[in-house]
Each structure stands twice: as structure tokens, then as C-alpha cells.
Amino acid sequence: KQEVTQIPAALSVPEGENLVLNCSFTDSAIYNLQWFRQDPGKGLTSLLLIQSSQREQTSGRLNASLDKSSGRSTLYIAASQPGDSATYLCAAPGSYNTDKLIFGTGTRLQVFP
Amino acid sequence: DAGITQSPRHKVTETGTPVTLRCHQTENHRYMYWYRQDPGHGLRLIHYSYGVKDTDKGEVSDGYSVSRSKTEDFLLTLESATSSQTSVYFCAISEEYEQYFGPGTRLTVT
Numbered sequence: 001k002q003e004v005t006q007i008p009a010a011l012s013v014p015e016g017e018n019l020v021l022n023c024s025f026t027d028s029a030i031y032n033l034q035w036f037r038q039d040p041g042k043g044l045t046s047l048l049l050i051q052s053s054q055r056e057q058t059s060g061r062l063n064a065s066l067d068k069s070s071g072r073s074t075l076y077i078a079a080s081q082p083g084d085s086a087t088y089l090c091a092a093p094g095s096y097n098t099d100k101l102i103f104g105t106g107t108r109l110q111v112f113p
Numbered sequence: 114d115a116g117i118t119q120s121p122r123h124k125v126t127e128t129g130t131p132v133t134l135r136c137h138q139t140e141n142h143r144y145m146y147w148y149r150q151d152p153g154h155g156l157r158l159i160h161y162s163y164g165v166k167d168t169d170k171g172e173v174s175d176g177y178s179v180s181r182s183k184t185e186d187f188l189l190t191l192e193s194a195t196s197s198q199t200s201v202y203f204c205a206i207s208e209e210y211e212q213y214f215g216p217g218t219r220l221t222v223t
Contacts, residue, residue: 032210043203044156044214089155091212099144099207100171103156 002027002094006104013080013111021075021107023090028068034101035064035075036089044089048075080111116140117215119204125221132191134218136204144207145187147171147179149200150217156203162187194222 050057091101116139158171160179
């Protein structure tokens with residue numbers, strides 16, 4: 001059964017820092033992994049979908065990598081800003097060839113000025 | 114936002130009453146999902162649909178039923194609400210394997 005873990009649960013950094021959020025998963029037979037952002041009281045916003053064939057995906061200051069062999073994905077945020085403060089969630093398919101996602105419990109990020 | 118709306122956005126109901134939450138999408142997506150989000154558990158899949166009248170159970174389906182009579186609407190029903198069903202409920206659609214979420218419904222069962 002797929003399990004998704006995110007460490008750390010919370011992170012507080014000063015503005016301008018580059019930071020890495022970690023996501024690990026137990027079943028590496030996946031074909032993609034998705035990163036989301038959630039602001040307090042809001043829905044989830046899709047940030048990046050990374051396919052297993054891609055290994056990396058970039059959007060602006062965000063870069064996500066996927067290493068199936070080690071069961072890990074990282075979300076790199078460059079030059080963090082206070083507006084990046086939110087909870088970041090990763091989600092992996094429950095098994096190969098399924099679109100049913102298993103979510104981690106998220107990393108709550110605070111970027112202070 | 115993938116054209117997803119949820120209604121109601123907030124609801125307070127009493128234990129034992131039936132409740133129906135609606136998810137509406139405007140872009141003719143085939144795949145739709147209902148999740149619940151609870152502190153310490155993250156998001157968990159309740160039910161999903163692959164098309165009109167084609168639904169199946171997710172991870173936490175007990176106490177919930179769904180219906181999809183039109184492509185654009187996916188309804189989640191709590192037949193007899195319990196306090197353990199107090200949660201935030203999210204609807205999602207899938208497009209090219211990427212899931213997009215609605216704004217959520219906060220349900221409180223007293």
C-alpha cells in the first residue's frame with residue numbers, strides 16, 4: 001500500500017533563502033507525482049506534475065525532481081518570498097496505472113520578511 | 114481553476130440528517146473525485162467517477178454515496194451524518210493525469 005511522507009512538517013525561513021521540501025513514497029511503481037500548494041482555508045493549487053520519465057519539472061522559481069529508485073521527490077523553491085507561505089502537499093498514485101492519489105500530510109512553510 | 118465549483122461552501126447540520134454536497138464542472142472532464150481533508154490525516158479519497166453513472170469507492174467510502182447523472186455534476190451524499198464526518202470536502206477533476214481541485218465545502222455535524 002502506497003504511503004507518502006513529507007518532512008519537515010513545518011519550516012520557517014527568512015525571505016530570499018533557497019529551500020528544499022521533501023516527499024518520500026513507499027511504492028516506486030508510479031508514473032507521476034504531483035505537488036500542490038494550499039493556502040489557509042482554500043483549495044489545492046496544482047504546482048507541478050512530474051512524470052517518471054522526466055526526472056525534473058520546472059515552473060518559475062519552482063523545480064521538482066523525482067527519483068523513483070530511492071522513493072523520493074523534492075520541491076526546490078528559489079529565492080523564497082513571503083507570498084510563498086503556504087502548505088505544500090505532494091501526492092503519488094496509489095499504484096501503477098491508477099489516478100487515485102495518496103497524499104502526504106504536507107509541509108507548512110512560513111517565509112518571513 | 115479548471116471551472117470547478119462546490120456548493121454549499123459551508124454547512125452545519127445535525128447528526129442523523131442527510132446531506133448532499135454538489136460538485137459542478139464546466140469543462141466536460143470525464144474523471145471526478147471526492148476527497149475529505151482532516152488534521153493529521155491529510156486528504157483521503159472518498160469516491161471517484163470515470164464518467165456518467167460510472168463510480169467507485171475510494172479509501173474512506175463508508176457512510177458516503179455518490180451519483181453522477183450528468184458529466185458536469187458529481188454529488189456526494191451522507192445518508193445519515195455523523196460527527197466523524199465533520200471535515201472539509203474537496204472535489205477534483207483530472208486532466209492529462211493532473212488533478213485540479215475545487216474550493217472546498219466545510220461541513221460541521223453537531
